[in-house]
Amino acid sequence: MEKLAIKGGSPVRKEKIYYGKQWIDEDDIEAVESVLRSDYLTCGPKVEELERMLEEFTGAKHAVAVANGTAALHCACIAAGIRSGDEVITTPLTFAASANCALYCGARPVFADIDPKTYNIDPDSIRNHITARTKAVIAVDFTGQAVEIEKIKAICKEYNLVFIEDAAHAIATKYKGQQIGALADMTTFSFHPVKTITGGEGGAILTNDDDLYMKLNLAHAHGITREEPLMEDLPHEGPWYYEQILLGYNYRITDFQAALIMSQLKKIDKFVARRKEIVTKYNQEFSKIPEIIMQNEIPESDTCRHLYIIRLDFDKLNCTRREFFDAMSAENVQCQIHYIPVYWFPYYQHIGYEKGICPNAEEVYKGILSIPLYPKMTDQDVNDVICAVRKIVDYYKK
Ligand SMILES: Cc1ncc(COP(=O)(O)O)c(C=O)c1O
Known part of the structure; x- marks a missing residue:
């Protein structure tokens, strides 16, 4: 099994890639x-x-x-x-x-x-x-x-x-x-x-x-x-x-x-086409990984994705989300979490909101990770992200 960068192995990429980025010409x-x-x-x-x-x-x-x-x-x-x-x-x-x-x-x-x-x-x-x-x-x-x-x-x-x-x-x-x-x-x-x-x-x-x-x-x-x-x-x-x-x-x-x-x-068609291309590739690859739960789409939505979220099934993985997130960072793929349920924030807690009021949102939150998605990503960038996810899933799968 390939050694994770966080465990001293070599990272999938040399340079860090972030979850989102503008394209300015x-x-x-x-x-x-x-x-x-x-x-x-x-x-x-x-x-x-x-x-x-x-x-x-x-x-x-x-x-x-x-x-x-x-x-x-x-x-x-x-x-x-x-x-x-x-x-x-x-x-x-x-x-x-x-x-x-x-x-x-x-x-x-x-x-x-x-x-x-x-x-x-x-x-x-x-x-x-x-x-x-x-x-x-x-x-x-x-x-x-x-x-x-x-x-x-x-x-x-x-x-x-x-x-x-x-x-x-x-x-x-x-x-x-x-x-x-x-x-x-x-x-x-x-x-x-x-x-x-x-x-x-x-x-x-x-x-x-x-x-x-x-x-x-x-x-x-x-x-x-x-x-x-x-x-x-x-x-x-x-x-x-x-x-x-x-x-x-x-x-x-x-x-x-x-x-x-x-x-x-004026260039939105180009941005949308590339985002869709990347999403199609991610969908193809991640739907083959049983440890990842895919986000469903309603047929009415022809979606230009702003975020690509993978949801990890921790019944099938021997790690926490924090360990997965840190392992991705060490591979030089910087993820984000979208979002912490709003009413969990101290401000909302102080004005009377209780945790537990939206169980589906809280359950989904526990497993989600936003991986890089932006139109300027190269095919190599996309492949690196897929490789990093696969490498970490393979390492931690039960
Ligand atoms: C769903 C949603 N609504 C509203 C906003 C606020 O937009 P802005 O950052 O332009 O104020 C954001 C920003 O990220 C958002 O994600």
Whole structure:
């Protein structure tokens, strides 16, 4: 049996590979540079251009570009009218922002459990957690796979809830042939560097609803308007006049970030194709390993995977997840864990959440490991990752 690097053997690779990474070319740099040489660094034409481009890409009627995916979720909650006393149902297997955005508005996040096969929020569990206080559902397209949109939409319609789709992982995923972005009441994106396209930071909210669009525009820019139909004190004094009509934030994105996102969006087909190629190869190889439990996909989702997760079956392995994770690092394959259940964090524990409330999410969490997935990976990188996983499984298998 091959000796693991952590036990003194030679590593599968010489250089470390990370779980995610951006792909920046000269055209991206030129796009940013040209904005830096222009008159507008913020509040300029590139932000609006990006919004129109996102509308065209997703088929949504309106897009609002913002500073990051967290700001996008916060604005969506404000536009949904979420406030103190309300409850918002979301998943625990997500980045904290998907739940924090409800807390920002004074509401209480309520955690529905996941489907243990797809790792996405389970629509039946959503239904079981609805109360008279429930105002919205924030469903996360975890790893890029679309949630069960039709079922969640039907529940939201039945109980008059706002459906917010956190698609931070899922730009370019299609549900029943339609791009993610125009299917929920509001859909949010993140353009963090590990995501499918990046602006360094950046985010967006998409909606087909004119009223939500108006509120999103206000929420991300101090609650200030220059539109006369929205003003109270008319006629006004002159062209400098504006009104603040609600309490908003400065969640603006800069023009040079918008230019970078547009430059990346032009190349999204290439990024998606390569991500899919790598996922196909991983699926082929890992489905042959009985110690690995595969993530199921619903047939409705044509997924552009942001994350590739292997779930280790510790009934069949003589090691802990920590030992597996450390062994991968020693082979120079740096993994991550997505995610620690949100309500396990001390902050959530201190405000009254108990462990054990979502048993499926907690069970899945114990076995998962995110391995490298990004379009710039070479075939050699992909093979190295597969070799490292095989080597460690072979070493520890019972
Ligand atoms: C599911 C999910 N929602 C929201 C966010 C927040 O996005 P951002 O980092 O752009 O604020 C992230 C970020 O990783 C995420 O993974």
